[in-house]
Amino acid sequence: MIKAGIIGATGYAGGELVRLLMGHKNAEIKWYGSKSYIDQRYADVYRNMFQVVEDVCKDDNIRELSRQVDVIFTATPQGFLASVLDEDILSAAKVIDLSADYRIKDVATYEKWYGIQHQSPQLIGEAVYGLCERNREAIKKARLVANPGCYPTCSILSVFPLLAEGLIDPATLIIDAKSGTSGAGRGAKVANLYCEVNENIKAYGVAGHRHTPEIEEQLSYAAGCPVVLNFTPHLVPMNRGILVTAYASLKETDGELPTPEQVRSAYRKYYDGERFVRLLPEGVCPETKWVEGSNYVDVNFKIDPRTKRVIMMGAMDNLVKGAAGQAVQNMNLMFGERESEGLELVPMFP
């Protein structure tokens, strides 16, 4: 039985982690960390957990926690983990970080986009970027996993096979993403009130969203060259779900565009056998509702011969594959569990 602790258990991602771990056969939560709700019953914060979780919330003492558990999940604000993590903790427990602290290899890039000084840059090298479909073997051996951001997970999985196979021109890549509101967190802000979000859609963080360098770094690995792209997130009036619509110019070979079959083959090369990536049938566009509550990412594409571009699409649940689900998938890999344990959730519709 894997003993798990969560720091930041009362945010939306933390809550989803609890939901998923409750259904995991070989894991149990030993520590519900939540600075804001210390000594309060967890089920009083999330009443869906009434009679499911009996524990009380604890403080964020990660050192103490590392003595008591096998794995620590941190669903904390940027900078927290970097400021407390050290070899002592890492040698006592494995860490899966849902924040951005160890996702970006270049410290300067992290510090520029996040506006924070990194407190433990010496650990960045060791951290494995926890996109399971890309880094499975490294994750299995890792002590510290940087769980990918929600937008990056969906963006990378929608796009990378075509980059990796050289079918698209990296310089033309544009990612237009749409997210449900749980991605904005549970903080009490006017902008996230029901009446402000409902019946509304807007872009935000245009040309400056922090997930941009993370997406670029990972796609650069796939492309084998630096990728600089536009990433525009939008806030959508729904609880869960991210949809990515990405655009790129197809590369011609001898004056010929790649055929749909060639593009499809590129996706299949990487996703055949992947339990959680579903390449949809031809002509079917991904919809967030079809994956809600599950760890699936649905992807598909459409070639536009008029503009010689391909439109790449992906849909997933931002709290599952985009956060807690992927964290559990990483845990499974790190502890030799079946990769899909606790994650065999059928999407809920409607």
Next chain:
Amino acid sequence: MIKAGIIGATGYAGGELVRLLMGHKNAEIKWYGSKSYIDQRYADVYRNMFQVVEDVCKDDNIRELSRQVDVIFTATPQGFLASVLDEDILSAAKVIDLSADYRIKDVATYEKWYGIQHQSPQLIGEAVYGLCERNREAIKKARLVANPGCYPTCSILSVFPLLAEGLIDPATLIIDAKSGTSGAGRGAKVANLYCEVNENIKAYGVAGHRHTPEIEEQLSYAAGCPVVLNFTPHLVPMNRGILVTAYASLKETDGELPTPEQVRSAYRKYYDGERFVRLLPEGVCPETKWVEGSNYVDVNFKIDPRTKRVIMMGAMDNLVKGAAGQAVQNMNLMFGERESEGLELVPMFP
């Protein structure tokens, strides 16, 4: 392994049944019946099931179906099952009917409220009303279970303990219920279009909704006398969930109202040990979101000493405990499975 067949597998309740049975260790679906989608892949109708269900939809041949499976679920329009069910079928397979055909013991009442002539009244006597918390032992032995309606399930479980314990006056009972839109089904009607339902709330079926006699019959058993009540359903702009707010005058004993403790004891008498009914802590009102996706019913109450009434409240997911979840719970009872098998779902929030 229990072999199951579903007639009406492509309605919302049918779809939920598929979702739940996919997570059941000892059941497998052998027949996806859907008149409207014969020969189409089930996963083309419900894309959440892509790579989960590989089967194709079949016609509604219940006789043939009864030879192939152990249990038949019918999620069909009123009158369908009554027109085809007979001893031959019932001796081949158990039947759990999600329609109203066998819920009401008095044929005249059924025919009056539903405006249909009952085609197999001789089977009504045998049918067991499948409200597990009330009729557990009878269900275990039943061949034919009438799965309760969504509103009745929530209404009865919110109210019956106080009636059974004689704490409230049956003549004063009023049930004001609110339901998400999946309860209206997947039929293509203007009234159920997104733009007609969204940003809107209305009462419907006022003083005439078909679930009224079902609620009255079951509450009459609990009260030990005929109960006639007002039941008013409302359509709420959300996918899932039923909330019941019920009102009744408290009975005084020697000029004293029952205390909150006495009322709480009445609920506890019936619900202590019940896996799927959660009596909430004092002062906490049920919310549909806290049970979404799960088989729970959350109940609670508030005494108003000024009016000498008690307000009884209940919340559940109309597609789970109000339909497919309860159907699986009934199946578990009928086949000697653990009652909660396949139903240990933690509610999804947000």
Next chain:
Amino acid sequence: MIKAGIIGATGYAGGELVRLLMGHKNAEIKWYGSKSYIDQRYADVYRNMFQVVEDVCKDDNIRELSRQVDVIFTATPQGFLASVLDEDILSAAKVIDLSADYRIKDVATYEKWYGIQHQSPQLIGEAVYGLCERNREAIKKARLVANPGCYPTCSILSVFPLLAEGLIDPATLIIDAKSGTSGAGRGAKVANLYCEVNENIKAYGVAGHRHTPEIEEQLSYAAGCPVVLNFTPHLVPMNRGILVTAYASLKETDGELPTPEQVRSAYRKYYDGERFVRLLPEGVCPETKWVEGSNYVDVNFKIDPRTKRVIMMGAMDNLVKGAAGQAVQNMNLMFGERESEGLELVPMFP
């Protein structure tokens, strides 16, 4: 041209007041009071007002304000106006108060339900309860109008004709109300976040909501005897709208229930000629969407001969007839304007 000032201009009711007054031919806003946004442009707080309102928000100096305008609207927290209002101000400008400070005639009742000591009880007697359809003549002569609460407006208008005509038993009255989320205000609270409200419905303030004594007082006037009732509000996932579903036992005369025609006549007696109350055709239930954005209240009823009760229903926009629209209607009456000036808005659908 009526010069108007608003204190509390950046709450949802304040914002709606601005929207409505922009369309009023003979009124202009001279003062946008907002403690939270002093010196900020109003259009930066509510961007719908970009290029519509050029003003900057000012402090809440009501004395100064009273010298500059003809009418002051206060859309402020309970207790504010009572703590600052005096004869000096009232002799300089008329006041329409959207808070509860002067709605309840009995100070003890106010202080008990609101938990505040009333700072200017000497002015309560002068204040006119601004339900235009009830107190039109008194409003015309008033200096101080207590604009009714949202729930009370819809509840009273749905119910009072039957009480006034002696058709129902006041002791049996139960009001089950449902409101959109703008009624909860623009304060940054976790409970009002999009993800907490969306896909959810709950009762709140059960047997203790502050609008209860206001409803009771006004209905007592109509009934000619004290009315004590149950009032249960619910929070619905939509921006605007209140729906009231009220229940009462019909009074029999010589063993006969009132006929539908008699009940309809009671409504017509009070509402024929009323511009903003629409008695719907027989059998049509009010829906909040049909009145959204307008000053209408739609009402109707249904008799249940089985239980000898009548179900009374009303729908309105909580921010218009339930707050800002009624305030403008009151202003029109107080200043001799056409009562519907600025309020002839066709409801927006969808």
Next chain:
Amino acid sequence: MIKAGIIGATGYAGGELVRLLMGHKNAEIKWYGSKSYIDQRYADVYRNMFQVVEDVCKDDNIRELSRQVDVIFTATPQGFLASVLDEDILSAAKVIDLSADYRIKDVATYEKWYGIQHQSPQLIGEAVYGLCERNREAIKKARLVANPGCYPTCSILSVFPLLAEGLIDPATLIIDAKSGTSGAGRGAKVANLYCEVNENIKAYGVAGHRHTPEIEEQLSYAAGCPVVLNFTPHLVPMNRGILVTAYASLKETDGELPTPEQVRSAYRKYYDGERFVRLLPEGVCPETKWVEGSNYVDVNFKIDPRTKRVIMMGAMDNLVKGAAGQAVQNMNLMFGERESEGLELVPMFP
């Protein structure tokens, strides 16, 4: 007083036209045409119109209608108007067509994208594309106005100034658009049911949506060269609103990108003085909620120096500026009315 007739008065755009014309000082509706609801009261189809519209729906006899009115609005399926319009009708009444029949100058392009043979190609030349901000003078003299599509209106107004001023490379233009569900019409289809749209977002018509050639044609005029682009619409769970996010590479001059001031000047050149286009302050992204119910289009942009692209954004209400509002604006121009008459609506928030 302008006498107006509507064919297709019971679709969502037709309903909005009625709402707007009710507030127009110099127009009155003489004919509510609706094939589906002939002889039914209009207010029974749209209950918001109860006591507002007393008329009954009539058949689609456009010839007869042209004798009775000054202007005919057609909010009808593609191909209808083209199949009935002739010189006889046009000489009797002006026509504003909300369908696509006369929007595209090249018949072959129309026929290819719409899959319909055009029945009156001889009238295409005369038709004026009714984008008021572009073709004001021609509209004033027109007998036949092709009211622009919803997506094209928002797309063109967001993008054309930069094309016209040569600031962006037309070959790189990508338009990612998001629309509320009223754009899908009031037809009873499973895909538009509440439960299918709610909590969901998807792309549709990818690389094949019919508004593409309309956008391309108009932008070609602005650019002075053929424009071929990608246009991807998405369905968003809200009633109203279109948001456009458009991407293009900036053209460098002497190795320098245009400055934000230069880009802003390009917008100001075309929009200063435009009543219904609001260029937002720097850094403020358009949101659909801020224009809901009004005829405004809010636009803004952001330069990304990293990718040398500009992100252009626009938001409007698809039923107002995207359909009925623009139709009224066209009517005002054609009849010498003040252009904003009936359209001075303050957006409704929340």
